[in-house]
Amino acid sequence: ARFLRTRALTVALVGASMLLLAFRGTGRGTLGFSLEAPDIGQGDALLLRVPGGEATLVDTGPSPWAARRLVRVLSRRGVREPLHVVLTHPHSDHAGGWATLARLWPVADLTLPDTARPLKIWAPVVPGRVEEARRVLRGEDWWRGGAHFQVRWPPGPFELPDANMISQVLRVSWRDRELWLMGDAMAIQERDLLDLGDPGPLRAHRLLKAGHHGSASASDQAWIEALAPELVIFTVGRKNPFEFPSSRTLETLGRTPHFSTGPSRGLRVVAVPGGWRVETGAGATQIVPLRP
Numbered sequence: 001a002r003f004l005r006t007r008a009l010t011v012a013l014v015g016a017s018m019l020l021l022a023f024r025g026t027g028r029g030t031l032g033f034s035l036e037a038p039d040i041g042q043g044d045a046l047l048l049r050v051p052g053g054e055a056t057l058v059d060t061g062p063s064p065w066a067a068r069r070l071v072r073v074l075s076r077r078g079v080r081e082p083l084h085v086v087l088t089h090p091h092s093d094h095a096g097g098w099a100t101l102a103r104l105w106p107v108a109d110l111t112l113p114d115t116a117r118p119l120k121i122w123a124p125v126v127p128g129r130v131e132e133a134r135r136v137l138r139g140e141d142w143w144r145g146g147a148h149f150q151v152r153w154p155p156g157p158f159e160l161p162d163a164n165m166i167s168q169v170l171r172v173s174w175r176d177r178e179l180w181l182m183g184d185a186m187a188i189q190e191r192d193l194l195d196l197g198d199p200g201p202l203r204a205h206r207l208l209k210a211g212h213h214g215s216a217s218a219s220d221q222a223w224i225e226a227l228a229p230e231l232v233i234f235t236v237g238r239k240n241p242f243e244f245p246s247s248r249t250l251e252t253l254g255r256t257p258h259f260s261t262g263p264s265r266g267l268r269v270v271a272v273p274g275g276w277r278v279e280t281g282a283g284a285t286q287i288v289p290l291r292p
Contacts (some may be wrong), residue, residue, distance in 0.1 A: 002246060008201045028055070030269060032051065032270050032272070033049070033050055033051065033147070033174045033175070033177060033270070034049045034268060034269060034270040034271070035047070035048055035049075035050070035179060035207065035209075035232065035233075035268070035269045036048075036073065036077070036117045036266070036267070036268040036269075037209070037233055037235050037261045037266060037267045037268075038061075038069060038070060038073045038261070038266045039069075039238075039261055039262060039264075039265045039266035039281050040061040040062065040065075040066035040069050040070065040097075040261075041061070041062055041063070041065075041066060041237045041262075042093060042143035042213070042234045042237030042240045042242075042244075042262075043059070043063075043066060043092075043093035043094060043096065043097075043235070043237070044058070044059040044064035044088070044093065044094045044184075044213075045057065045058070045059050045060055045061040045066060045070055045097065045235075046058040046059060046181060046235075047070075047073065047077070047079075048147075048172065048179075049077070049079075050144055050145035050146060050174060051102070051145055051146065052145035052146060052148040053144035053145020053146070053147060054081045054082075054083075054084060054108065054145075055074070055077075055079045055083055055084065056083070056084045056085075056086065056144060056145060056149075057070070057083050057085050057086070057101075058086045058088065058170065058181055058183075059086070059087060059088055059094040059095065059183070060085065060087070060094070060095055060096070060098045060101045061093075061094075061096065062092055062093040062094075062096040062097065062233060063096050063097055063100075064096075064097060064099070064100040065156060065213070066096070066097040067097030067098075067100035067101040067104065068100065068104065069072060069097075070097065070101060070125070070243075071101070071104045071105055074105060077108065077143075081108070082105075082106035082107055082108035083101075083105055083106070083107050083108060084107075084108050084109055084111070085101075085107050085109070085110050085111070086104075086110075086111045086112075086146065086168065086170070087110070087111070087112055087125070087126070087165045087168075088113065088167045088168040088181075088183030088184065089113065089164065089166055089167040089168065089183060089184060090121055090122055090124070090125040090163050091163055091164070091184065091228070094183070094184065095125045095126070098125060098126055102129075103210075107132075109134060110126065110129055110132075110134065111133065111134045111135075111136055112126075112130075112133045112134070112135050112136070112168075113135070113136060113137070113151075113153075113154050113166050113167070113168040114135035114136060114137050114154070114157040115135075115157050115158060115159060115166055116157050116158060116159035117159060117247060118130055118135060118157075118283070120130075121159070122165070125208055132161075133138040135157075136151045136168070137151060137154060137157065138151055138152055138153055138154060138155040138156075138196070139151065139155075139156060146174055146175070147173065147174040147176070148172070148173045149170060149171075149172050150170065150171045150172075150173070151168060151169070151187070152169040152170065152171050152193060152196075152198055153167070153168065153169035153189055153192070153193060154166045154167075155192075155196065157184040157225075158287065159176060162186075162197065163184075164183075164184040164185065164186055164187065164212060165185075165188070165189060166181070167183035167185045167189070167211070168182040168183055169182050169183060169211075170183075170194070171198075171199075173204060173284050174271070175271075176204050176205055176287060177204055177205050177206075177207070177271045178204035178205065178206045179206075179207050179208070180199065180206060180207070180208045180209065180229070181209045182208070182209055182210060182211035182212075182218070183211065184211060184212045184213075184218075185211040185212070185218065186211060186212055186215075186217045186218045187217060187218055187219070187220035187223070189211070190211065190218065190219075190220045190223035190274070191220060191222065191289075192222070192223075194222060194223060194226060198226075199226055199227045202228055205276075205291065206227060206228065206229045206230060207229060207230065207231045207232075207233070207276065208224075208227060208229035208231070208232045209232075209233045209235065210231070210232055210233065210234050210245070210249065213234060213235055213236050213240075213242070213244040213245065214234040214236065214244045214245025214246060214249045214250075214260075215242065215244055215245070215249070216246040216248040216249060217247055218249070219249045219253070220252075220254055221252050224252055224253065224256075226283040229256060229261075230257070230276065230288060230290060230291055231256070231257050231258070231269065231276050231278070231288050232253055232256055232257070232258040232259075233258070233259055233260075233261070233267060233269070234258065234259070234260040235260075235261050236259075236260050236261060237262045237263045238262035238263060239262070240262065244260075245258070245268070246258060257288045258278070259278055262286075264280035264281060264282060265280060265281030265282045266280065266281030267279070267280060267281070271290070274287075274289060274290055275287045275288055275289045275290050276285050276288045276290075
């Protein structure tokens with residue numbers, strides 16, 4: 001009898017494990033519009049969930065360790081579908097987790113900013129995937145669920161001395177909310193965006209993922225004033241050697257609510273009626289109210 005019970009338990013555990021593998025996780029699917037920046041060290045990885053749409057991952061973190069951590073987040077959040085992956089630019093703190101992530105989780109498609117010599121720039125980062133990747137420029141857009149993704153930078157296939165200068169900037173609009181995901185764009189690109197007519201009239205409640213981790217080289221005063229974000233996120237490592245976000249950037253933001261991933265042990269922001277619900281990996285929750 002003991003043998004039969006042990007065998008039955010073993011069969012049940014194996015069956016449960018196979019189901020978890022088949023469905024890639026135990027969590028529930030998304031119930032709201034959310035942006036999550038897991039605690040993956042000094043680097044960028046943003047998980048965007050849209051009701052009725054498949055998951056999008058903007059950047060993959062700095063390392064294989066970061067990619068494995070992302071896979072655990074995907075499972076916990078109930079992501080079961082192949083990922084739509086966007087890489088903003090070919091720096092290791094944004095794309096260093098790509099190879100491991102692509103091995104551990106199926107990828108539906110890969111989107112890159114177009115450049116003058118894409119094979120030279122991107123092949124070391126995403127070997128074998130450059131020609132099949134979607135390469136985009138300003139003005140290109142797509143829908144996922146009820147969210148509208150719009151590429152705002154770069155405007156042309158440039159080859160510039162600093163890859164941050166070609167970092168893809170995305171505007172994601174959903175109902176009365178607008179996300180500005182700046183990658184590592186710097187102040188010179190922000191001023192170029194202003195010259196091109198961005199961010200446009202203030203018709204939505206805006207969240208800003210600050211460019212270049214909140215360094216003093218980004219978040220230009222004129223850009224912040226024009227964008228008027230209600231909430232700002234910095235993707236930084238705990239006790240990072242660069243001391244991001246910089247005191248100059250924080251001074252520019254003034255009283256605008258802001259949160260950093262490292263000290264918060266990761267962040268998840270959910271659009272809720274009347275505000276943004278900010279959840280930290282440390283277990284705290286705060287509502288940032290919408291401006292009238």
